[in-house]
Amino acid sequence: MQKLMLLGDEALAQGALDAGMSGCFAYPGTPSTEIMEYVQHNKEAVERDIHRTWGSNEKTIMEAAVGMSYAGKRTMACMKHVGLNVAADPFMNSAFVGANGGLIVAVADDPSMHSSQNEQDSRFYAKFAMIPCLEPSNQQECYDMAFLAFELSEKFKLPIMIRLETRLSHSRAGVTRRDKIAENVGKLPEDKNQFMLLPSFSRRKYKNLIKLQSELVAASENSEFNSYTDGSDKSLGIIACGLGYNYVMENLANRDVNYPILKISHYPLPRKLVEKMYKECDKILVVEDGQPIVEEMLKGYISGNEKIKGRLDGTFSYDGEMDPNKVAVALGFGKEVVGTVPEDIVGRPPALCVGCPHIDSFVTLNEALKEHGDGHVFSDIGCYTLGFMPPYNGINTCLDMGASITMAKGASDAGLFPAVAVIGDSTFSHSGLTGLLDCVYDKSNVVIIILDNATTGMTGGQNYTGENKIEEMCLGLGVEKEHIRVVTPLKRCHEEMVQVYKEEIAYNGVSIVIPRRECIQTMTRRIRAQKKAAKK
Amino acid sequence: MKINIILAGVGGQGILTIAKVFGQVAVKQNLFLKQAEVHGMSQRGGDVQSNLRISDKEIFSDLIPEGEADLIISVEPMESLRYLPLLAPDGWLITNAKPFVNIPNYPEIETVYNEVRKVKNHVIIDAQGIAKEIGNVLASNIVMLGAAAEKTCFSMEQLEVALHEIFISKGEKVVDLNVKALRAGNEAKSL
Structure with missing residues (x-):
């Protein structure tokens, strides 16, 4: 089958469509907008009459998606990272009521704030809500992860976050499609009180969610999207999260270095794999695009743990988008830059259009x-x-x-x-x-x-x-x-x-x-x- | 083979059409391709760029690392200089001569040209003027593509086929115009 050239956003949308999504709910927000736009313009989505109109805001669309999940159908709520703040109330509580039909919360972060007022990292929200988070490293994974997310959502009866970043949302690459899955017929939850959050129910649901965590970790440990590539040089181990993996591989693919690499695209953290690296390697470099959530977890609060390198110890700057150059420097491959931007070159900030x-x-x-x-x-x-x-x-x-x-x-x-x-x-x-x-x-x-x-x-x-x-x-x-x-x-x-x-x-x-x-x-x-x- | 191209310009100038033509050629040859674009706020008259990478091997980073761009194709002269840290030592900078002035502090154009001329391998062409001569100033993008053609690993024939495939839905006339623009750009002498 010929590959489709898709933006990360579009690959996720195509994946969700092929994995049996019945409704997409969204409010526009850079860099997430193209997910819904793709669904709106997709011929098959129109033929299947999948829900694809914009909602008033991220809270209303998140709640509508939970409602569609209640009715037993597969659905996706899409928003930018700060939109998740607006949807935070239903999002956090959706982890308690859980899912009936598969429920994906697709959130696109914007490290370096290309078009946003902050660069908060949505993985914190997934951890906060105690639900799995999938963080694709390329367009193919955007597509494939829609299938996994729906499957996990219905298996664990939980919403699943898919976290994208600007660089993936708005970058195009070839994507190979899979066999399509039919939409769910739709049926009410077996437990008719599943979506009821009176305090007495909530206390029970919270205990269930806590109990479920070990199973979620086990799923991460066995996930096709997390992988441990062993290496003979144990002086350094690299934990590469999401897009960070690309920047690591960009630097290592043509070099004769042999560090163990743990690729992480499925959270909660795969404990066994992380512990293996921690035991076997002298130092660990954590490469993540966004805030240092994984690094902070590994490092812990008590000072003195010099083993973990990343944004917290100044190996990388704390803020800003990750890129191949920063990783090159961190790995000691920094090269002499030949060209510099001439002094006369001035900034060209965005402006209101002529005639606006x-x-x-x-x-x-x-x-x-x-x-x-x-x-x-x-x-x-x-x-x-x-x-x-x-x-x-x-x-x-x-x-x-x-x-x-x-x-x-x-x-x-x-x-x-x-x-x-x-x-x-x-x-x-x-x-x-x-x-x-x-x-x-x-x-x-x-x-x-x-x-x-x-x-x-x-x-x-x-x-x-x-x-x-x-x-x-x-x-x-x-x-x-x-x-x-x-x-x-x-x-x-x-x-x-x-x-x-x-x-x-x-x-x-x-x-x-x-x-x-x-x-x-x-x-x-x-x-x-x-x-x-x-x-x- | 492997080629890294920076496409530069100002939001609204349509640099993505150039990317689309390269993309069409790459897809046909079953090559790997990654193309990062800028959407959102910067599209409103700000500086925009697209990182286009084509290779016969798997491509990892969506972004071109510093010093590894084989080509910078810019539809605006000052914008061509913004990405110099990305240009490979033997890379080519190919820019349109016509400035797009939407800021009050745009530098003297001669200063800009002088900076372009400091780059070892550079081409400056009057894409607008050439496109106008052919019949439509909107084809200046494709003139730029033509000027860059020889510095890529693609033949003029492949690019022409791609233009045909992309523009045929708009009619033969549009295809002809773009093919003409491509050839004119290819033959243009650097200013």
Whole structure:
């Protein structure tokens, strides 16, 4: 069979489809977005009518996936690492209720923060929840692990995490498919109380989960994705986790060195294999892409264990993405770098697109706020976070999805005036609604600007659940009709926009201003598609 | 065989089309391929790059190690210089001459060209101008591909076949334009 050239994200999606997935649930977030997009565009997924629409946020999609698992079908919830924070409540508790139909929690981490506000390592969450975590090292494993994850999930009746990182999510390679597995017919859990978490049940479930741990370790020890390659030079053993394995092999494949290598792509840690290496080798180098979770476990808290090398002892920097060069240096193969980046070369940070409606929204907002000085604008996660960049310098904060509204509220509660929130339409649907309800409840003196470009822009233009009902949602939550103002972010509306902002800043209460104009990227794509359709 | 290529440019310039052509050739020959791309925030006018690795043996790292890129193909001159630490001592830097200025502090273009000329093996071509002459400025990517063709282990014929396979769904005209662009790039002299 010819290989498919797939991104890591796409390979996981194809694997889940071939392994009998009945529903995919997701909210877009770099680098995880392409998992769902692949399912949405996959012909067979459409034919099988697999669930494949975006949800409101990571919490709702995680809960929906648990619901599909309850109904006995195989399902996957997909999100980026910080999305798992949003889904943390159902995620942690899903380890207690467990799974009926196979349940995969696919989380894509972003070491080096290419497109994220932090670089937290989701393996901590898997350990926290005491569930297995699979960490593929290549695209083929992304595909194959979907099969294993569903199998493990149904065997142990637990959700299984598959952890990806940017470099794998967004890298393409050939993938060979397996024979397909039919979707589950669907049946309710044998134990009708399996998904019930009253305290008396929870205590029992926790004990079961604790008891299960030794079986999970045994499964890791026998996993096809963990392997021990012995070597004659025991001065160093290498533990290579996930992508770390590639960077180790990149350096060792053509060299005559013979260190034992333990490849780990299936957690909890395979105890026997780790202990073998610890006993036999003088030192151990832990190569992991992300935070030093394995290294910390091996090293322990008490100081003096110099045997373990990695991010904690400075062999690698604590932060940032792992790469083949860092591993080369750690292994003593560092080479002289011939070329350097000339001094005249300047950075080219991302910027708002030419013609972007947010530009007009920031230019006018800056003008309206001029008399109040700097420090009044609370922003959120999306393209408009780039409003921080010159020449706009239009925002002062960015914390997490939805925080613009609630931070503005808190600052207003502290007496800051004016307090302005800037949030995108999709982000507002994701987690702005409850914050707005808080503002309405307290009659907070805030101006909330909902930038409506009719799409989820930063991740490439996905649909979102609150489309075409921003005003209705605000009205429904109790914002007064006369303080929901819609404006058009265009140069010719400049004066009007400044005036509307000023009026709403002057109003002592909750104001909503909605600058509404289609994202320039989605508009271009839409027009191109229309032209193409017209030609046909 | 083994070839490591850095494709460089600015988000939105479409460097991935070049990758796609190489990918098509590699797949046909049953070679191993890894191609790391940049998605997300940087796509909004920021610097972007793609690490493309093709080999007849298993490829491990998705990233090209420092000093091991055989080729840097850049559709923007300043961006071509950003990846110099990756270039192999005998590697080639092939760049478009036309700057993409979307930042206020873009260096003097002559300074950029001088830095490019300091690289032992370099080619600077006016891909936009050449593409325009052929009939469509959008084909400048393929002009760049043509300029790089001889430095790869692939023949012009293989690349032309790949172009045909990729663009035939858009019609013969589009195929012809791209083949022309490839040949023109291949014949272009460095500035």
